[in-house]
Amino acid sequence: MANINPIRRAEIGREKRARTRAQLIEAGHALFAKQAVESVTVDDLIKEAGVAKGTFYVHFDGLEALIAAVAEDLVQSFDELLQSGRTSITEPALRIAFGCSSFIDKAREDPRWAAVAARIAATSPKGAESVRRRLFEDLQQFSQGLPDDGSAELRLEIVVGIMLQILRALSEGRLSSLDRNQVIAAILRAIGIDARHAESVIARLSAVSPVL
Amino acid sequence: MANINPIRRAEIGREKRARTRAQLIEAGHALFAKQAVESVTVDDLIKEAGVAKGTFYVHFDGLEALIAAVAEDLVQSFDELLQSGRTSITEPALRIAFGCSSFIDKAREDPRWAAVAARIAATSPKGAESVRRRLFEDLQQFSQGLPDDGSAELRLEIVVGIMLQILRALSEGRLSSLDRNQVIAAILRAIGIDARHAESVIARLSAVSPVL
DNA sequence: AGTCATATTGACTTTATGGTCGAAATGACT
DNA sequence: AGTCATTTCGACCATAAAGTCAATATGACT
Helix, strand or coil, X not given: CCCCCHHHHHHHHHHHHHHHHHHHHHHHHHHHHHCCHHHCCHHHHHHHHCCCHHXXXXXXXXXXXXXXXXXXXXXXXXXXXXXXXXXXXXXXXXXXXXXXXXXXXXXXXXXXXXXXXXXXHHHCHHHHHHHHHHHHHHHHHHHHCCCCCCCHHHHHHHHHHHHHHHXXXXXXXXXXXXXXXXXXXXXXXXXXXXXXXXXXXXXXXXXXXXXX | CCCCCHHHHHHHHHHHHHHHHXXXXXXXXXXXXCCCHHHCCHHHHHHHHCXXXXXXHHHCXXXXXXXXXXXXXXXXXXXXXXXXXXXXXCCHHHHHHHHHHHHHHHHHHXXXXXXXXXXXXXHCHHHHHHHHHHHHHHXXXXXXXXXXXXXXXXXXXXXXXXXXXXXXXXXXXXXXXXXXXXXXXXXXXXXXXXXXXXXXXXXXXXXXXXXX
């Protein structure tokens, strides 16, 4: 009789589970990239993932749970994207510029990612909350620096609004010849940085994150 | 035997139809204000409208047709909103400022309208297209006026992005103490108008459209 | 080759949704 | 009160989607 090490058994199981779960999440990305999140069904998902229906319910309680998992996956990709600048840049305006330019670069090289990010952001405000919060903190710090009126709350909506729209445009094939720095400049001016200062931030940005 | 005037008959019928149709569209507004367009069902609609299922199909071929009708209804409300400024204002920047401020005023006094407008804009690009086009024409004209680089296409996405996000924020109860002119100023700066000139546009805007 | 903990499967049940149609209601008119 | 063009009604059917679970497959190990 074969009495196998139960710890090893569990490990093998975990790996298999993880692979299948990843397939399901990947299928979510693929589908959310081409249709509204609310219109995706469990059957769509399992067909796309090449998996049986029961398997879906082993991994997720329902569609909401899968959407949340895709959102989490996305947030993780944001973190990886922003990690390099997060620690090294201290000036708020440059931090914001760096974050936005990272998003734009990523969106240009991976329009599917842009589509999913825009859709998920519109769907589950909970998932997008962590990204919003970090941006908001930068904006609060930035707002202290100038005597200008205008709340960090409003600036937050403005930056988020522009970025989401750019993501949507890129994912839908518009703005194919987009100049990244023009977007950054517009954002910086919108939140109250004068045109001259905006250019200087962009110049420094190019050193941290060269234009593609 | 009563042989009634058939023309009069038709007229009565038309009025009744129109009322029921309006109920259905109103139900659409109510539902789209609180949930994703794609998640609304025919049963939701008829329950909200207080009407039988068959009646729905007498008036609309299906959900898509109703969504289109709601979108059209919305575009009509845009037209009414913008009509006064449309003819009298010729300066592009001021026209844009006027349009945006009209939207913001409307959204503040009717958050439900804001929610529906934002959702429909995201759903049916066809419906939003007429509004986009007019804004784009103003932006093209505006772009000619200055030696600045940057395309009208990009400016369009920026203005639309900010406006949609403001609509969303207002409809979700954020930015309750919003200063309309701060948003307009941010938009004008974002599209390349320097801060001083933006203030002058806003000053003139106040004459055309007084702050609430 | 045989074992067994674990994961996967897909047929099945239930519920939700889209869509149809003959019957009933409406209401202005005589 | 009776007529009739027109609209509305809601029970009904067919299909789609959600959700369940006993049976089957997997694969590392002896």
